[in-house]
Amino acid sequence: MIxxxxxxxxxxxxxxxxxxxxxxxxxxxxxLAPATATRIAFRxxxxxxxHELPEVAIVLHGGEPLLLGVDRTREFLATLHTAIAPVARxxxxxxxxxxxxxxAFLDLFTEYNVRVGVSLDGDRAAxxxxxxxxxxxxxxxxxxxxxxxxxxxxxxALFSGLLCTVDIANDPVxxxxxxxxxxxxxxxLIMPHSNWEHQPPGLRSPRDPDNPKQGGGEYGRWLIAVxxxxxxxxxxxPLRTFESVVAAMYGRPSSAEAIGLDQVDLLVIETDGSLEQxxxxxxxxxxxxxTGLDVWDNSLDEAAVLPGITVRRDGIDGVSAICKSxxxxxxxxxxxxxxxxRPGAGFDNPSVYCSDLxxxxxxxxxxxxxxxxxxxxxxxxxxxxxxxxxxxxxFDQLAAGFGDAETINxxxxxxxxxxxxxxxxxxxxxxxxxxxxxAAWDVLVSLDASAPEAVARVLAHPYTRVWxxxxxxxxxxxxxxxxxxxxxxxxxxxxxxxxxxxLRLPIPxxxxxxxxxxxxxxxxxxxxQVWIETGSIDDLDLLxxxxxxxxxxxxxxxEDTDPYRIGHSFAADRLGDAEAQRWQVAFAEGIxxxxxxxxxYAPGLRAGLRAVMPMEPEDSYDRSASLRAAFGAVGIALxxxxxxAALPLIHExxxxxxxxxxxxxxxxxxxDTEPRYYAPWRxxxxxxxxxxxxxxxHIGVTDFWRVHRTLAEGAQRQASERExxxxxxxxAEAIRQLQGSGSLTPLGDRFAAxxxxxxxxxxxxxxxxxxxxxxxDAARAHRAAFDERxxxxxxxxx
Numbered sequence: 001m002i003x004x005x006x007x008x009x010x011x012x013x014x015x016x017x018x019x020x021x022x023x024x025x026x027x028x029x030x031x032l033a034p035a036t037a038t039r040i041a042f043r044x045x046x047x048x049x050x051h052e053l054p055e056v057a058i059v060l061h062g063g064e065p066l067l068l069g070v071d072r073t074r075e076f077l078a079t080l081h082t083a084i085a086p087v088a089r090x091x092x093x094x095x096x097x098x099x100x101x102x103x104a105f106l107d108l109f110t111e112y113n114v115r116v117g118v119s120l121d122g123d124r125a126a127x128x129x130x131x132x133x134x135x136x137x138x139x140x141x142x143x144x145x146x147x148x149x150x151x152x153x154x155x156x157a158l159f160s161g162l163l164c165t166v167d168i169a170n171d172p173v174x175x176x177x178x179x180x181x182x183x184x185x186x187x188x189l190i191m192p193h194s195n196w197e198h199q200p201p202g203l204r205s206p207r208d209p210d211n212p213k214q215g216g217g218e219y220g221r222w223l224i225a226v227x228x229x230x231x232x233x234x235x236x237x238p239l240r241t242f243e244s245v246v247a248a249m250y251g252r253p254s255s256a257e258a259i260g261l262d263q264v265d266l267l268v269i270e271t272d273g274s275l276e277q278x279x280x281x282x283x284x285x286x287x288x289x290x291t292g293l294d295v296w297d298n299s300l301d302e303a304a305v306l307p308g309i310t311v312r313r314d315g316i317d318g319v320s321a322i323c324k325s326x327x328x329x330x331x332x333x334x335x336x337x338x339x340x341x342r343p344g345a346g347f348d349n350p351s352v353y354c355s356d357l358x359x360x361x362x363x364x365x366x367x368x369x370x371x372x373x374x375x376x377x378x379x380x381x382x383x384x385x386x387x388x389x390x391x392x393x394x395f396d397q398l399a400a401g402f403g404d405a406e407t408i409n410x411x412x413x414x415x416x417x418x419x420x421x422x423x424x425x426x427x428x429x430x431x432x433x434x435x436x437x438x439a440a441w442d443v444l445v446s447l448d449a450s451a452p453e454a455v456a457r458v459l460a461h462p463y464t465r466v467w468x469x470x471x472x473x474x475x476x477x478x479x480x481x482x483x484x485x486x487x488x489x490x491x492x493x494x495x496x497x498x499x500x501x502x503l504r505l506p507i508p509x510x511x512x513x514x515x516x517x518x519x520x521x522x523x524x525x526x527x528x529q530v531w532i533e534t535g536s537i538d539d540l541d542l543l544x545x546x547x548x549x550x551x552x553x554x555x556x557x558x559e560d561t562d563p564y565r566i567g568h569s570f571a572a573d574r575l576g577d578a579e580a581q582r583w584q585v586a587f588a589e590g591i592x593x594x595x596x597x598x599x600x601y602a603p604g605l606r607a608g609l610r611a612v613m614p615m616e617p618e619d620s621y622d623r624s625a626s627l628r629a630a631f632g633a634v635g636i637a638l639x640x641x642x643x644x645a646a647l648p649l650i651h652e653x654x655x656x657x658x659x660x661x662x663x664x665x666x667x668x669x670x671x672d673t674e675p676r677y678y679a680p681w682r683x684x685x686x687x688x689x690x691x692x693x694x695x696x697x698h699i700g701v702t703d704f705w706r707v708h709r710t711l712a713e714g715a716q717r718q719a720s721e722r723e724x725x726x727x728x729x730x731x732a733e734a735i736r737q738l739q740g741s742g743s744l745t746p747l748g749d750r751f752a753a754x755x756x757x758x759x760x761x762x763x764x765x766x767x768x769x770x771x772x773x774x775x776x777d778a779a780r781a782h783r784a785a786f787d788e789r790x791x792x793x794x795x796x797x798x
Contacts, residue, residue: 001058001059001061001266001267001268001269001279002032002040002058002059002060002061002268002269003032003061003062003063003065003268003269003270003271003279004031004032004060004061004062004065004068004073004076004271005030005031005032005062005063005064005065005066005067005068005271006025006028006029006030006031006062006063006270006271007025007030007062007063007064007067008062008063008064008067008097009064009067009097009099009100009133010064010097010099010131010132010133010134010139011132011133011134012130012131012132013130014130014165014192014193014201016193016279016280016282016283017062017063017279017282022281022282022283022284022285022286022287022288022289023286024282024286024287024290025063028270028271028272028274029271029272030063030067030271031067031068031072031271032068032072032076032271033271034075034079036271036272036273036295037075037076037079038079038083039273039295039296040269040273040295041079041080041082041083041084042083042295043295043299043300044056044058044080044083044084044300045083045084045086045087045088046299046300047299047300047301048084048087048088049087049088050301053087053088054088054089055088055089055090055091056084056088056089056090056091057091057093058080058090058091058092058093059093059094059095060073060076060092060093060094060095060114061094061095061268061279062096064096064097064099064100065094065095065096066094066096066099066100066101066105067100070102070104070105070108073105073108074108077092077108077112077114080092081112090113091428092112092113092114092115093114093115093116093117093160094109094114094115094116094117095117095118095119095163096116096117096118096119097118097119097131097139097143098118098119098120098142098143098146098147098150099139099142099143099146100146101116101118101146101149101150102146102149103149106149106150106154106155106158109155109158110154110155110158110438113428114158115158115159115160116150116158116159116160117160117161117162117163118143118146118147118150118161118162118163119131119162119163119164119165120143120147120162120163120164120178120179120182121164121165121167121170121175122164122170122174122175122176122178122179123174123175123177123178123181124138124140124178125170125174126167126170126171126174126175126178127139127140127143127178128140129167129169129170130165130167131143144182147182147184151182151183151446151449153442153443153445153446154442155442156442156445156446156449157427157438157441157442157445159184159185159445160185160186161184161185161186161187161188161238161240162179162182162184162186162187162188163187163188163190164179164187164188164189164190165189165190165191165192166189166190166191166192166219166222166223167192167201167202168201168202168218168219168222169202172222172223172225172226172229173225173226173229175226176226176229176230177229180233180236180237183449183450184237185237185238185445185448185449186237186238186239186240187237187238187239187240188239188240188241188256189223189226189239189240189241190241190258191219191258191336191339191353191356193280193283193338193339194283194339194352194353195283195284195338195339195340195341195342195352196209196340196341196342196343196349196352197284197341197342197343198283199352200219200352200353202218203215203216203218204216204218207352207355209342209345209349209352212322212349212350212351212352212354212355213326213350213354213355213358214355215354215355215356216355217355217356217359218356219353219356220353220355220356220357220358220359220360220363221356221359223241223356223360224359224360224363226239227242227360227363227364227367228367230242231367236452240255240256241256241259242364243255244256244259244260245259245331245360245361245364246364246368247260248260248261248330248331248332248333249331249361249364249365249368254333257278257336258333258335258336258339259331259332259333260330260331260332260333261315261316261319261329261330261333261334262333263313263315264278264313264337265313266278267300267303267304267309268289269295272294273294273295273296274290274291274293274294275291275293275294275295275298275300275303276289276290276291277289277290277291277306277308277309278337278338280336280338281337281338281341283338283341284338284341284347285341285343288338288341291303291306291308291309293306311347316329316330318334319333319334319350320334320340320348320349320350322349322350323335323350326350326358328357328358328361328362331361332351332354332357332358332361334350334351335350335351335352335353335354335357336351336353339351339352339353340352390407390410390664394406394407394410395665395750395751396750396754398657398661398751398754399750399751399752399753399754399755400754400755400757400758401600401654401696401699401700401703401754401755401758402600402601402604403604403657404603404604405603405604405606405607406607407604408603408604408605408607408608408657409607409608411608411631411657411660411661411664412460412607412608412631412632412660414660414663414664415465415631415632415660415663416456416459416460418465418663419459419460419464419465419468420459422465422468422469422472423459423468425468425472426468426471426472426488427441427445434485436485436486436489436506437485437486437488437489439489440488440489440491440492440505441488441492443492443493443495443496443503443505444488444491444492444495447492447495447496447499447501450499451495451498451499451501453498454495454496454497454498454499455495455499457495457498457518458491458494458495458498458517458518460610460632461517461518461562461610461611462559462610462611462627462630462631462632462633463517463559463562463564463565463567463611463630463633464491464517464564465629465630465631466564466565466567466627466629466630467484467487467491467564469629470484470564471484471485471487471488483508483510483563486508486529487508487563487564489505489506489507489508489529490507490508490514490515490516490517491517492505493505493506493507493516493532493534494516494517494518494519496534497516497519497532497534497537497540498518499534500534500535500536501534501535502533502534502535503533503534503535504531504532504533504534505531505532505534506529506530506531507522507529507530507531507532508528508529509524509525509527509528509529509530510563512524512525512526513543513544513561514529514530515561515562515563516540516542517562518546518557519537519540519542519545519546520542520543520544520545520546520561521542521543521544521561522540522541522542522543523541523542523543524543544560544561544574546558546559546561547560547575547580549583549584549587549588549612550584550587550588551587551588551590551591551592552588552591552592552595553606554591554606554609556609556610556611556612557610557611557612558575558580558583558584558587558611558612558614559611559612559613559633560572560573560574560575560613560614561574564630565613565630565633565635567627567629567630569625570615570616570618570623570625570637571613571614571615571616571635572614572615572616572637575614579614582638583612583614583638586638586642586645587612587645589644589645589646590644590645590646590647590649591605591646591649593644593646594646594649594650597707597708597711598646598650598703598704598707600703601650601653601700601703604653604657605649605650605653608631608632608653608656608657609632609634609649609653610631610632610633611630611632611633611634612633612634612635612636612649613633613634613635613636614635614636614637614638615635615636615637616637617637617638617639618637618639619639622637622639622642622643622647622648623636623637623639624636624637624648624651624652625652626652626653626655626656626659628659631656631659631660632656633656634648634649634652634653634655634656635652636648636649636652643708643716643720644704644708646704647701647704650700650701650703650704651697651698651700651701651704652697653700654696654697654698654699654700655693655696655697657696658692658693658696658697659693661751662689662692665747665751666745666747666748667692667744667745667747667748667751668688668689668692668741668743668744668745668748669688669743669744669745672687672688672741672743673687674687675687675690677690677691677737677738677741678733678737678783678786679691679694679734679737680729680730680733680734680779680782680783681694681698681730681734682694683782683785683786683789684789685786685790688738688741688743688744691734691737691738691741692738692748694734695731695734695735695738695755696755698727698730698731698734699731699755699758699759701727701731702724702727702728702731702759702762703762705720705723705724705727706724706728706762706765708720708723708724709721709723709724718768718771721767721768721771722768722771722774722775724767725767725768725771725772725774725775726775726778728759728762728763729775729776729779730779731759732756732759732760732763733779735752735755735756735759738752738755739752739753739756
């Protein structure tokens with residue numbers, strides 16, 4: 001956090017900088033001098049290079065940072081880029097009261113990709129309690145006008161959110177509605193900075209530091225009222241306060257400094273170049289944030305080892321003894337560090353908001369449990385739960401090879417969050433100086449605020465993640481592919497179509513067609529792009545509309561148009577009408593078979609299947625595939641001898657589930673990447689992840705043949721019997737290889753045990769003796785050939 005200006009044009013009576021114990025601002029330069037700016041940039045670049053940091057996050061702060069002016073802010077941003085960009089990515093933010101926000105500033109922030117956060121305390125009545133000019137005049141209208149400017153499509157991508165300071169004298173729901181009315185991309189609530197000496201305003205009675213868990217809980221109940229309104233609305237925008245509580249409850253990282261036990265790695269640099277701890281410490285006493293260091297004589301590493309900074313990276317060891325014994329400490333993290341101060345005891349205390357935090361966390365935990373969301377039955381359970389958002393029974397369902405609709409929906413929700421994070425990365429690190437990219441991004445961000453369900457529909461398309469991943473990989477390698485960059489235009493246009501917005505938007509052309517995710521492809525010629533009117537889907541001139549496959553109560557796209565499906569090897573070209581009809585028949589029959597005979601897979605498959613991608617058939621085997629990055633999509637090749645589409649549907653959806661499971665859980669040592677494990681269905685050694693994926697998929701394959709052999713007749717029954725015997729033997733051996741690998745985590749051991757429990761009874765089922773003997777002989781021969789191949793390979797390597 002860099003203080004670029006040490007004065008402010010508002011006189012907020014709760015301000016920690018001007019209205020509390022530390023008054024060091026009076027002796028500091030008002031604005032950041034060029035020489036100081038240069039030295040700050042040098043120190044940050046020095047630190048980033050020494051530690052090989054991929055990214056440096058910088059917040060321009062104050063006082064009011066916009067008082068520095070457009071020209072001097074431009075000079076400072078240029079200085080930062082010149083020094084730091086060669087060694088690390090810059091993630092730039094500014095936090096402002098919004099009074100001076102203007103097109104000139106926003107054009108500058110667009111040029112340097114600076115995200116803008118604005119302080120606003122809710123509706124007019126709430127905001128005007130504290131956020132006034134020095135003459136007592138309201139700042140609300142001026143800030144509202146600035147927010148209206150920031151919401152314009154041209155600047156919307158810069159808007160990072162609203163920050164509101166809680167005042168329990170305000171109506172909590174009115175405050176929430178007032179913030180929501182500004183259409184922010186996210187919101188955050190912070191408590192007024194207080195401690196045991198200077199307690200929070202509005203309390204009915206003082207809090208007792210010797211009994212910190214007791215007290216009125218006024219602030220807790222205020223937050224609960226906001227949570228309930230936000231929750232009842234369907235959580236329409238991210239509200240960081242509560243999302244951080246939920247994340248910490250499930251063991252995930254918190255995004256808020258005041259929640260959870262994540263390491264805090266924030267350093268403040270003042271306008272004179274002084275290095276300080278978090279500046280809200282100024283509420284404790286004069287000099288509480290000071291380190292005695294500055295950028296002229298000291299490196300950032302020297303500040304990083306100071307006790308006041310390292311204690312905030314100590315996790316549970318950095319909180320008080322009272323907090324360590326509390327069941328919710330993993331969630332509240334002991335409370336915001338400055339709020340723990342007590343004269344004579346320093347910061348080794350619970351937060352002055354201890355009782356409020358516990359009441360609020362318990363309420364959120366109960367709400368999560370009531371909604372059936374994972375393992376948060378109580379706050380205490382939530383605080384100690386494993387780092388995932390599934391209950392034990394749901395995890396065990398997946399480990400057994402199955403998963404009901406609710407469980408698969410949880411996987412889908414996790415994938416949705418991951419997709420949004422990828423898209424945020426596209427917006428942050430994409431080619432922002434490309435006008436076409438920026439215009440498409442503005443459209444998408446605007447739609448996400450006004451029609452989020454339309455954006456969500458496009459993001460849920462499996463191949464949107466494949467595209468986002470490809471683009472970000474290109475960014476990281478410095479090898480951007482023009483088609484990947486321009487595909488954002490197609491994503492934005494598709495979202496606008498789903499929203500019914502009347503816009504005229506371009507779509508890039510590839511090989512004579514313009515692909516539109518979830519719709520198909522628009523007719524095009526030799527031009528680089530075509531323009532469409534997005535007000536009505538009926539007016540689209542679709543050359544290749546996406547066809548739909550239907551079965552009882554299930555409809556999914558037959559995806560043969562999206563350009564990113566080609567991540568599957570052997571992706572088929574656009575199907576003819578007769579071939580598409582053949583797919584329809586096979587799909588309906590396959591789903592009917594699964595519903596009737598494999599009911600353990602049916603609910604999950606129905607909940608998670610997002611698309612079927614046709615592949616080129618192979619005469620000798622049933623070709624199928626899935627992409628790790630394309631959740632819900634399965635690739636299938638239909639050949640005349642295919643027993644049933646149920647087989648590849650189950651096989652590949654097992655891979656889909658496994659990919660999503662591995663995105664959520666650490667089942668094995670990620671450092672174990674060498675292909676060194678025996679997979680009974682492969683001639684070559686496999687990496688641990690490949691063996692895990694194959695084993696899980698073949699549980700479904702084995703189960704299919706186990707059931708099919710009881711339904712088939714004559715030669716087909718004998719063939720199905722042989723397949724069952726062969727696959728149960730190979731799958732059981734693969735599980736044994738996994739359990740003996742030494743690379744599984746404790747959670748991975750539990751997962752493998754679940755697979756083993758499913759397969760074990762199948763091994764006891766009576767089978768044809770000749771088929772079993774043939775399978776055993778084949779398995780021995782396969783293993784002997786594998787061992788010889790590995791030995792030869794080792795000899796050659798030696």
